[in-house]
Amino acid sequence: MNLLLLEDADFIAADRARLEGRRLKHLHEVHRAEAGDSLRVGRLGGQMGQGRLLNLEASCAELEVSFDQPPPAKLPITLLLALPRPKMLRRVFQTVAAMGVPRLVLLNSYRVEKSFWQTPFLDPAAIREQLILGLEQARDTVLPEVVIEKRFKPFVEDRLPQLTAGTLGLVGHPGDHPPCPRAVNEPITLAIGPEGGWIPYEVEKLHEAGLQPVQLGERILRVETAVTALLARLF
Numbered sequence: 001m002n003l004l005l006l007e008d009a010d011f012i013a014a015d016r017a018r019l020e021g022r023r024l025k026h027l028h029e030v031h032r033a034e035a036g037d038s039l040r041v042g043r044l045g046g047q048m049g050q051g052r053l054l055n056l057e058a059s060c061a062e063l064e065v066s067f068d069q070p071p072p073a074k075l076p077i078t079l080l081l082a083l084p085r086p087k088m089l090r091r092v093f094q095t096v097a098a099m100g101v102p103r104l105v106l107l108n109s110y111r112v113e114k115s116f117w118q119t120p121f122l123d124p125a126a127i128r129e130q131l132i133l134g135l136e137q138a139r140d141t142v143l144p145e146v147v148i149e150k151r152f153k154p155f156v157e158d159r160l161p162q163l164t165a166g167t168l169g170l171v172g173h174p175g176d177h178p179p180c181p182r183a184v185n186e187p188i189t190l191a192i193g194p195e196g197g198w199i200p201y202e203v204e205k206l207h208e209a210g211l212q213p214v215q216l217g218e219r220i221l222r223v224e225t226a227v228t229a230l231l232a233r234l235f
Helices: 021-031 086-099 114-118 124-138 152-164 200-208 223-234
Strands: 004-006 011-013 016-019 038-043 048-056 061-069 077-082 103-107 145-149 168-172 188-192 212-214
Touching: 004 016, 004 021, 004 124, 016 021, 021 048, 021 061, 038 061, 077 223, 086 124, 086 223, 103 152, 145 152, 152 188, 152 200, 168 200, 168 223, 188 223, 200 212
Parallel strands: 004 038, 077 103, 077 188, 103 145, 168 188, 168 212
Antiparallel strands: 011 016, 016 061, 038 048, 048 061
16 A cells, blocks of 8 residues: 555544454564554545654554645546446546546446346445555545446436536547546546446436547547546546
């Protein structure tokens, strides 16, 4: 981890925190930390700063911490993503958090298998775990909002127009469409389909809600690759 992310329950005083579990193991096995070491720390939902390791034992670690730096700014984007297959979903959560997406909407699609919605990786605690890993990687402290929409048509017809208002609406979709724009300087609503792509009906409904189809070229990309490529190109 590039940032030791602390939660409210870790604090035993205003400037003291105690760690156990995964983060303690990381200090021992990866950082190979010792008492007196200085570490980058952040408070979940708050600022970042420095922590001084007061003691490090097998059962817990105690740090003296101070916070004086804001987290990096989020991207001005709402990302709509057709639910990926479960193994890919965990990596997507980490990528989205690491790249600074503030809001992710997981959406149903004709080509999303029904069994995908039963994955334990959609449990709120499992989602949070992967998002935190992404924040630690990128040195951020603010969790993205994750919204789950299991019904495509009601969401696109009733709620999506309000989300897209005042933004540049885009649908990533292979085909004879304009190239995805580069280095955009305005808020964006971006929809990325499943591995097989959106079906024509879905592209039409998204277009009616204010999203214009764009493409990245002839190559068909995995969802996690498309997310990274499109975000990097847009911003």
